[in-house]
Amino acid sequence: IVYTCFEDVPQSSHFDFVIVGGGTAGNTLANRLTENPHLNVLILEAGPSNEGVIDSMVPFFANRVFPFTPWDWNYTTIPQEMLNNRSIIYPRGHILGGSSSVNFMAYTRGSSEDWDRYASISQDQDWNWDSIQEYIRKNEKWTEPADHHDITGQFDPKFHTTGGVNSVSLPGFLWENADERIIQTTKDFADEFPFNEDMNSGSHLGIGWVQNTIDGSTGRRSSSATSYLGPHFISRRNLNVLVNARATRLVKTGTSRDGKPEMLGVEFINVNTPEKSFTVRAHKELILSAGTINTPHILQLSGIGDRHLLSSMKIPVLVDNPSVGRNLSDHPIVPNIWRANSNNTFQAAQRNATLASEQFQEWHTSGKGPLVDEYANHLGWLRVPASVADFWGNVEDPAAGNNTAHYEFILCNGAIPGAFTLPSSDNYFSIFTAVVSPVSRGSVVLNTSNPLAAPLIDPGFYNEEVDLKVMKFAIRSAQRFLSGPAWSEYIISAVDGQGDTTIAGDDSQLEQYVRENTATIFHPTGTSSMSPVGAGWGVVDPDLKVKGVAGLRIVDLSVLPIVPAAHPQLAAYVIGERAGDVIKKALGGN
Numbered sequence: 001i002v003y004t005c006f007e008d009v010p011q012s013s014h015f016d017f018v019i020v021g022g023g024t025a026g027n028t029l030a031n032r033l034t035e036n037p038h039l040n041v042l043i044l045e046a047g048p049s050n051e052g053v054i055d056s057m058v059p060f061f062a063n064r065v066f067p068f069t070p071w072d073w074n075y076t077t078i079p080q081e082m083l084n085n086r087s088i089i090y091p092r093g094h095i096l097g098g099s100s101s102v103n104f105m106a107y108t109r110g111s112s113e114d115w116d117r118y119a120s121i122s123q124d125q126d127w128n129w130d131s132i133q134e135y136i137r138k139n140e141k142w143t144e145p146a147d148h149h150d151i152t153g154q155f156d157p158k159f160h161t162t163g164g165v166n167s168v169s170l171p172g173f174l175w176e177n178a179d180e181r182i183i184q185t186t187k188d189f190a191d192e193f194p195f196n197e198d199m200n201s202g203s204h205l206g207i208g209w210v211q212n213t214i215d216g217s218t219g220r221r222s223s224s225a226t227s228y229l230g231p232h233f234i235s236r237r238n239l240n241v242l243v244n245a246r247a248t249r250l251v252k253t254g255t256s257r258d259g260k261p262e263m264l265g266v267e268f269i270n271v272n273t274p275e276k277s278f279t280v281r282a283h284k285e286l287i288l289s290a291g292t293i294n295t296p297h298i299l300q301l302s303g304i305g306d307r308h309l310l311s312s313m314k315i316p317v318l319v320d321n322p323s324v325g326r327n328l329s330d331h332p333i334v335p336n337i338w339r340a341n342s343n344n345t346f347q348a349a350q351r352n353a354t355l356a357s358e359q360f361q362e363w364h365t366s367g368k369g370p371l372v373d374e375y376a377n378h379l380g381w382l383r384v385p386a387s388v389a390d391f392w393g394n395v396e397d398p399a400a401g402n403n404t405a406h407y408e409f410i411l412c413n414g415a416i417p418g419a420f421t422l423p424s425s426d427n428y429f430s431i432f433t434a435v436v437s438p439v440s441r442g443s444v445v446l447n448t449s450n451p452l453a454a455p456l457i458d459p460g461f462y463n464e465e466v467d468l469k470v471m472k473f474a475i476r477s478a479q480r481f482l483s484g485p486a487w488s489e490y491i492i493s494a495v496d497g498q499g500d501t502t503i504a505g506d507d508s509q510l511e512q513y514v515r516e517n518t519a520t521i522f523h524p525t526g527t528s529s530m531s532p533v534g535a536g537w538g539v540v541d542p543d544l545k546v547k548g549v550a551g552l553r554i555v556d557l558s559v560l561p562i563v564p565a566a567h568p569q570l571a572a573y574v575i576g577e578r579a580g581d582v583i584k585k586a587l588g589g590n
């Protein structure tokens with residue numbers, strides 16, 4: 001049942017679990033817990049319902065659902081020194097389904113080495129690549145692409161399953177003009193840009209077809225709201241969702257036998273009537289699933305964090321833990337755009353209202369056409385080769401291993417409509433480059449003790465100079481990719497940046513281009529990092545229980561100690577699935 005105000009929730013309800021945040025991981029966990037009809041769960045979600053939000057449903061409209069909409073938390077960062085002091089947008093889903101309702105839908109599992117590194121950091125082998133396979137299988141529901149094209153050679157079926165909950169498919173609309181050139185270049189430059197038939201096998205290096213969290217049978221986004229809270233599940237009487245409910249503080253409800261503060265209560269408001277606050281209590285556990293930005297923010301508001309910070313805000317300290325909100329890692333991204341010799345790019349419909357309306361009608365009536373996909377049909381996962389002398393200087397190679405990427409290509413048949421101001425006549429091709437094993441770290445800290453004020457968000461991009469170096473290497477690499485014979489009649493020239501900045505220029509012009517154009521690819525993690533039991537750092541134990549308190553777990557991407565070299569939504573689903581398993585085992589059930 002989805003409620004829109006607390007007064008409608010039967011006040012006699014006894015909730016075993018209260019989950020703060022109906023996002024990617026939170027909804028996954030709620031689904032798994034409520035498989036047991038004796039467990040009653042309440043999700044508190046600050047955003048509205050996802051029902052009827054067209055911009056969230058249509059994959060090609062992903063760029064409209066944020067920023068600065070009712071479905072985004074509408075955050076910006078503090079000025080980034082290394083980005084010429086620019087503040088950049090920092091979107092997060094503010095809608096049922098959380099960021100899975102607003103993201104770009106790329107479905108990537110990353111490199112097995114990233115997961116093995118999590119197991120080694122947390123000293124818990126249940127987080128390694130082999131162990132998480134069962135959660136990947138529970139999550140993934142493979143579907144045929146919307147256009148039913150022959151997908152032989154575009155993925156390897158042995159790594160996929162149709163038995164899970166969350167739909168995944170290959171692109172359902174092909175752009176031959178670009179797709180064929182990309183694949184041809186993996187043959188022409190097989191050493192530097194090898195083809196990878198399935199980047200979700202655990203060995204992700206190379207260039208291949210992207211898989212997306214899109215249901216090929218409908219051409220619609222699959223989010224944690226449409227899947228784990230889909231009609232089949234939301235009808236469970238023990239699965240309760242309250243939207244418009246924003247948690248402002250966790251409430252201490254007692255002291256555990258071993259003397260820790262027991263945190264089973266949560267204070268929240270209805271976002272439409274914020275003057276009045278409510279409190280609800282979990283009888284078994286309270287779960288924080290508010291995401292990498294809001295989870296540490298709520299902890300700090302509740303007195304769990306760095307005591308110097310909390311005292312400066314006059315917040316009573318319950319647990320002094322300086323790790324809360326620190327260690328943020330995220331992927332910086334740069335758009336690199338070229339003029340293309342083609343009329344068959346995203347720009348065609350962007351400039352022709354009739355064509356755009358026909359495409360929407362096609363999506364609406366048949367679930368087919370160009371709107372069934374996000375913007376890339378291919379991704380590449382690449383490394384700075386060992387042959388590049390002295391690249392890392394005195395910094396240790398930050399990738400999780402030799403089979404893990406340093407940087408990524410996101411290859412798009414045009415400039416993403418609406419994202420860039422460009423001349424009205426040209427057509428484009430773009431390769432976004434991202435640093436996917438970054439060394440830099442940032443933070444999320446309270447700005448004021450007002451729970452409704454945004455925290456200070458600092459992704460710390462390029463604080464470690466080597467990340468900037470990787471980005472420049474990645475852009476030069478994209479230029480080499482497009483120097484292949486397949487592009488000779490196609491790519492006209494690079495689009496310059498502002499002022500004297502350009503990707504086609506010398507090193508200092510390129511560096512300025514990078515500083516002026518770096519954005520986030522929206523992948524922050526690590527602000528409530530897991531660490532071994534008893535470690536002197538970290539926020540949660542490997543079973544996701546918050547250190548120093550009782551009754552509270554964190555189940556979202558903030559627990560990953562390092563951002564994976566991947567688009568991380570699958571990691572959030574895995575965390576939700578694994579938490580369900582761990583909690584059920586702790587309860588002694590199945």
Ligand SMILES: Cc1cc2nc3c(=O)[nH]c(=O)nc-3n(C[C@H](O)[C@H](O)[C@H](O)COP(=O)(O)OP(=O)(O)OC[C@H]3O[C@@H](n4cnc5c(N)ncnc54)[C@H](O)[C@@H]3O)c2cc1C
Nearest residue numbers: 021023024025046098099103104105106247557567568569
């Ligand atoms: C624009 C964008 C594009 C992205 N593209 C991709 C992509 O293509 N592929 C990919 O793999 N990943 C992508 N990501 C990243 C990925 O979607 C997220 O990392 C992942 O979904 C995070 O899951 P989570 O469960 O940690 O948090 P979320 O899914 O963000 O869930 C947190 C939930 O908690 C709610 N909440 C927060 N504070 C409160 C509060 N005080 N009270 C109540 N509720 C609260 C939020 O509204 C939200 O619903 C993208 C993210 C964004 C924002």
